Amino acid sequence: MQTYIPPIDDYKFLLTEVLGFDRAMGEMGKEVDADLAVAVLDEAGKMCAERLQPLNREGDEQGSRLIDGVVHTPEGYAEAYREFVAAGWASLSGDPAHGGQGLPFVLQLWLDEMISATNLSFGLFPGLTRGACEAIAAHASEELKARYLAPLVTGEWTGAMALTESGAGTDLALLKTRATPNGDDSYAVQGTKIFISSGDHDFGGNIVHLVLARLPDAPAGVKGISLFLVPKFLPDAAGKPGARNTVKCGSIEHKMGIHGNSTCVMNYDNATGWLIGEENKGMQGMFVMMNEARLGVGLQGLAISEAAYQSAASYARERIQGRSLTGPKAPEKKADPIIVHPDVRRTLMQIRSINEAGRAFTLWTALKSDIAHRSGDAAEKQLADDVLGLMTPILKGVLTDKGFDHAVMAQQVYGGHGYIEEWGMSQYVRDARIAMIYEGANGIQALDLVGRKLGLNGGRAVMALFKEIGDFCEENRSDENLAAYTKSLKKGLNDLQASTMWFMQNAMAKPDNAGAGSTDYMHLFGLVVLGYMWAKMAKAANENLAAGSGDADYYKNKLLTGRFYMEKVMPETALRKARIETGADSLMEMAAEAF
Numbered sequence: 001m002q003t004y005i006p007p008i009d010d011y012k013f014l015l016t017e018v019l020g021f022d023r024a025m026g027e028m029g030k031e032v033d034a035d036l037a038v039a040v041l042d043e044a045g046k047m048c049a050e051r052l053q054p055l056n057r058e059g060d061e062q063g064s065r066l067i068d069g070v071v072h073t074p075e076g077y078a079e080a081y082r083e084f085v086a087a088g089w090a091s092l093s094g095d096p097a098h099g100g101q102g103l104p105f106v107l108q109l110w111l112d113e114m115i116s117a118t119n120l121s122f123g124l125f126p127g128l129t130r131g132a133c134e135a136i137a138a139h140a141s142e143e144l145k146a147r148y149l150a151p152l153v154t155g156e157w158t159g160a161m162a163l164t165e166s167g168a169g170t171d172l173a174l175l176k177t178r179a180t181p182n183g184d185d186s187y188a189v190q191g192t193k194i195f196i197s198s199g200d201h202d203f204g205g206n207i208v209h210l211v212l213a214r215l216p217d218a219p220a221g222v223k224g225i226s227l228f229l230v231p232k233f234l235p236d237a238a239g240k241p242g243a244r245n246t247v248k249c250g251s252i253e254h255k256m257g258i259h260g261n262s263t264c265v266m267n268y269d270n271a272t273g274w275l276i277g278e279e280n281k282g283m284q285g286m287f288v289m290m291n292e293a294r295l296g297v298g299l300q301g302l303a304i305s306e307a308a309y310q311s312a313a314s315y316a317r318e319r320i321q322g323r324s325l326t327g328p329k330a331p332e333k334k335a336d337p338i339i340v341h342p343d344v345r346r347t348l349m350q351i352r353s354i355n356e357a358g359r360a361f362t363l364w365t366a367l368k369s370d371i372a373h374r375s376g377d378a379a380e381k382q383l384a385d386d387v388l389g390l391m392t393p394i395l396k397g398v399l400t401d402k403g404f405d406h407a408v409m410a411q412q413v414y415g416g417h418g419y420i421e422e423w424g425m426s427q428y429v430r431d432a433r434i435a436m437i438y439e440g441a442n443g444i445q446a447l448d449l450v451g452r453k454l455g456l457n458g459g460r461a462v463m464a465l466f467k468e469i470g471d472f473c474e475e476n477r478s479d480e481n482l483a484a485y486t487k488s489l490k491k492g493l494n495d496l497q498a499s500t501m502w503f504m505q506n507a508m509a510k511p512d513n514a515g516a517g518s519t520d521y522m523h524l525f526g527l528v529v530l531g532y533m534w535a536k537m538a539k540a541a542n543e544n545l546a547a548g549s550g551d552a553d554y555y556k557n558k559l560l561t562g563r564f565y566m567e568k569v570m571p572e573t574a575l576r577k578a579r580i581e582t583g584a585d586s587l588m589e590m591a592a593e594a595f
Contacts, residue, residue, distance in 0.1 A: 001423060006045025010359055018536050018537055021106070022034055027375065037106075040092075047087065051084075057424060060430075066249060078204070081125060082204070084126070093107065095137065098145075104366070106370065117307040120258055121258045121431070127293070135286070135288045139227070139277035144274055148235075160207060161293070162196050162209045164193060164195045170440070175191075177268065178213055179215055179273065186274055188273075189228055194253070195438070205241065206233050207231070209229070209230045212227055218279075219280065226281070230272070247268055247269075249267075250264070252265075255434070291392055298399040302355060305355050305399075312409075316344050318337060320338070324340040325341075344413060353568075360533035362395070365391045383464060387465060396445050397526075404436055407428040410428065411425040411426070446518035450521055469489065470490075473489055481538075482538060484567075489535050513583045517584075520576040531566065
């Protein structure tokens, strides 16, 4: 059965003892401290566990349906969404100038984690709306901002990203949707988009589509793409949804997972829209949406991994099968709980060790985002923005790859029951799979990291990060309690630096070497960053144990989990490095016809 307890203890530990949340908020002049943050997250967790999780399996079974041209979301979704908005959850991190609460981005990310863990399909509706808000706020005219931002920020209206076409997925240069000037300040948008999550629904209010299209005289390729705001209903003089625009859902996609979300084929039949930003500069607005979305999708991988882990751990404690290798642990029963078996524990510890480090990774990254957007220190702001850009493809790619792997591993703990729908593990596997694909498939994330992010600004971001991790190892070298962490972390950092140098020496003349090693490099980078998070958590746990403060069992279990990561997971950096350094020859020499 699906089981979920919001990880509030982890949130509190990370905020108060590991990553300096209060200090960062103080430096930005934010009147938010860890106590308030934990209180908000605690209430959010209750809402997710009590309101959204009960809808998860029914939503998976019912799915969204198109009946007589009207999209119907699963039973209970519309009511839950209206409650979600009324309680203020949709506006948590929104700009106060437009009705938002202006709370730090990390609270938004961790709210997203809990929403996605309990009901990923539901979470896509508010998540995509925030992406639309970011793009409009960054690039739209003042008139469009005044008309659309407030109802989007508060969640009264929702947003959708209409980018993909049947012949233009990752390669947006191939898109065919057209936009023709109407003679006023509007355009007629003509075309069909596919895979549009939250493209239509029955929640009420307006649905604002951000659509990529070409103007009649646009240059070829990505340099000829513009971004348009196309609402489902044209706002009337009072700003309320008025006449229906010629935007229609042609069909609901039949998907492997996230059945509860209305993923639509959308038809724009000379629909009225307005240009966002400059002509032929639509990719700028798209990347604002995509970067926000990629962090959110990374959280989806972590969320599904955590939910699957909790369910599998609960099952392993209760399911009796076989006896312990060292003798019966439950002699009063016919068999021992499967939690006694080393391989079951290996599976659970593998998942848990990456989940807990991944949660720290998200806070660390979110603080970089808050600093990049709100800090008054120009140098600090630039550094945070550099690191945020570098981390985005790593967080998205690594956490979603691991999210799917972990969902499958957790399903395996159930044995045959994991293959039966009523236990709920199949849904985790099916839902987790999409996160590796949408908002930029993970192979593209890896190419972006190696081909663009590493060398950006002369490698300023990667060098700063290498220095930060190296300095941590050096500063704590004499701490015997951290030796297992710092030594392993330093070894991983050495592998990462060596692989980075290998690309510099071997990829310029032969770009296929970069492509062949990019996914291994992304995961190598992820292993080191997660190891860095474990070292920081171990330092805080040791200090609390030495001081006799807090929950000693919590800190001891944290250290055990971290030790497992350093001993069993971190050595994978050497494997990734070895793969990278073999280059591309064995991949590229075979003729295409031979495949």
